[in-house]
Amino acid sequence: MAPKHRFLVSSLLALSLVGCGDGEVFQNGQPPGGDPTGGGDGGGSQTTPVATAQSVSVTELTPNDAVQAEIVVTLSEAPDSTVSLNYATANGTALAAEHYRSTSGALEFVAGQSSKSFSIPIISNNYYGSDKSFSVNFSGASGLELGVTSIEVTIKNNDAIPSLQFSQPQFRTSEQAGEIEVLARLSHASETPISFAVSLAGTATRDSDYTINEQTFTIPAFTTQIEVPLTMLSDNLKEGGETIILGLNNADGASINASRSILTVMISGDAVLADSGFVGYYNAGTYNATTPEAGYENQDADYGRDTGAEGTFHDDGQGNLNFTKLDFNGNALPRTATAFECVRDNLSGTVYAVWGSPTYIEGWNNPANLYRWYNSDPANNAGNAGTYSPNELEPNADETYYTAATCEFPGIEGGEIDYEAGCTSENYLNYLNVLGYCGFSDWRLPTVNEAQSSSLFGQMLSYDVNYFPDVAQFSSDKIMTSSPAADNSGAAWCWDIQNSRRMLCNKNDYISIRAARNPAVSD
Structure with missing residues (x-):
């Protein structure tokens, strides 16, 4: 048994010497530097993520x-x-x-x-x-x-650039209203201020009919609207309606909504329409009774300016009418003047061209002349401009005068008169405006309401002959107006002088004419 034990000890000693090498001590059975077989760290460590x-x-x-x-x-x-x-x-x-x-x-x-x-x-x-x-x-x-x-x-940011517009297309007010405010509004707010300018137009006059302190405005950041202040100015003139047309432009930081970029401020005039002018009461088809017949109470003679009229009340116009004669330059004349060119209706402010001076009743301004209705503006002709009559007017040798069967025009350079159009209301009005007739250059046809307002009811010719003496020389018993028919584009309203009524006339008809001027009033 002894020899076997000696062999076991010798074997262990040999293994110990091989493991110790030159005296280093191994940790965990591994030499420094890792596995001597080259197998790496075996998953025990890694780099930092x-x-x-x-x-x-x-x-x-x-x-x-x-x-x-x-x-x-x-x-x-x-x-x-x-x-x-x-x-x-x-x-x-x-x-x-x-x-x-x-x-x-x-x-x-x-x-x-x-x-x-x-x-x-x-x-x-x-x-x-x-x-x-x-x-x-x-x-x-x-x-x-x-x-x-x-x-x-x-x-x-996903929000589109804001759109700027007026909050409404029209604003109605009066000249007694004082300060008013109209709104300019954004479709949505912006984080930066929005600036814009306001243009001014219309028939009202700045600093006479209204005032506005500034024309540039800024809508603050994060808000959507601003007030545009206007101040209405009242006066003692009897005027028809006037307009202030505001326009948006030069917007910085916003687009402008073209369909709502215009606001029309409509100033209601203090003018009034005359009533019928009757001062007598109904009596078997006439109006000459001094008292109303039983069952016919509340007649016109009991109302208006003519009520209880005495003395010289009718000097400024029969019935309840109130007129002033004007000379060629627009100066007021006494009621007894026999030579005058225009008449102002003091109740409405409308001025009418009247051939009241005998020396003017010749040639182009003859009250007997007749014209066809013509308006080249699509916005005011109901889709039918009227009749255009080439070659109707024939010039004289040096083209200083143009004549036709129903009218005449002096020759004018500059294109104000369209001689190819013929005897049209537009040519007639353009010529008055070239002349600055009675001091005005905005002559137009009267509305049918104006034609009615300045006339008298209950008598032939239906106009006060002291102020409208030319009516007796009219070749037609109708006067054309600016009012086209709503449902008949070939017709326009006219005023029947003899029967004191409004009626439709064909735009092709030759009828008498009377020019008017004043800010147009609505029918």
């Missing part, structure tokens, strides 16, 4: 829509144990609580997990503005390295 993230963009929607910015953090490799980092938002051009919700927290990756995300709530609005951005900062890395310490989140 690197965390990265990308900047993102998100488009806002409406305030009621939930919008999130999704941030994804990715590790370069999956860890074998839990690692983490911290994140927090920071203001840029986008502000917390106004454009996004402030967000912070910790992001943990468990073993084997290489990607994780978190969300940041975005606050949408209805304001037009520029894109905004804020930062997401990373810090507090544990078990990993930060490949990026900050990214940017961009909030894209």
Whole structure:
């Protein structure tokens, strides 16, 4: 048995010497530097994961829509144990609580997990503005390295540029109204101020009929409208309606809605329409009774300016009418004047061209002349301009005068008279305006209401001969008006002189004419 024990001890000694080498001590059965067989670390250690993230963009929607910015953090490799980092938002051009919700927290990756995300709530609005951005900062890395310490989140604005318009197309007021305010309005607000200018037009005169202190305005940021103030000025003139036409232009930061860029302020005049002019009462088909017959109470003779009239009441016009004669330059003349060119209706402010001077009743201004209705403006002719009559007017040898069977015109250079159109109302009116007849250059046809208002009822010719002596020389018993028929484009309203009634006349008919001027009043 002894020889066997000696062999076992010798074998153990030999193994010990081989393991000790030159005296180094091995730890855990492994020499320094790893497995001598070259098998690596066998999975016992690895490199540190690197965390990265990308900047993102998100488009806002409406305030009621939930919008999130999704941030994804990715590790370069999956860890074998839990690692983490911290994140927090920071203001840029986008502000917390106004454009996004402030967000912070910790992001943990468990073993084997290489990607994780978190969300940041975005606050949408209805304001037009520029894109905004804020930062997401990373810090507090544990078990990993930060490949990026900050990214940017961009909030894209989805609101279109605002549209600017007036809140209404028309505004009615009176000259006694004092200060009024009309509104210019945006379709939606902007985060920057919107500036614009207002142009002025219309028949009313600035600083005479109204005042406006400025013509440029600014709508503040985050608001949608501004008041444009006007001050109406009253006077003692009896005038018809007038207009102030406001126009939007030069908008900075907004577009202009072309269909609502004009606002017409309609100033109701203090003019009144005359009544019928009857001063007697009905009596078997006439109006010469001094008292109303039983059963026929409340007749016109009991109302209006003519009620209880005595003495010289009719000197300024029969019945309830009130006229003033004017000379060629527009100066007022006494009621007894026998030579005059115009008559002003003091109740309505309308001025009428009247051939009251015998020396003027010749040639082009003969009251017996006749004309056809013609208006080249599509907005005022009901789709039918009237009759155009080439070659109706024939010039004399030196083209200083043009004549036709029913009218005449002196030759004028500059195109004011369209001689190819013939004997038309438009040519007649244009010639009066060239002359500046009675000091005016805005002559037009009277409305049918004006033709009725200046006449008398209950008598032939229906006009006061003291103020309208030319009516007796009219070749037609009708006077044309500016009012086209609504449902018959080939006709226009005219005034029947003999029967004191309005009626339709064919635009092709040759009838008598009377020019008027004043801001046009509605029929």
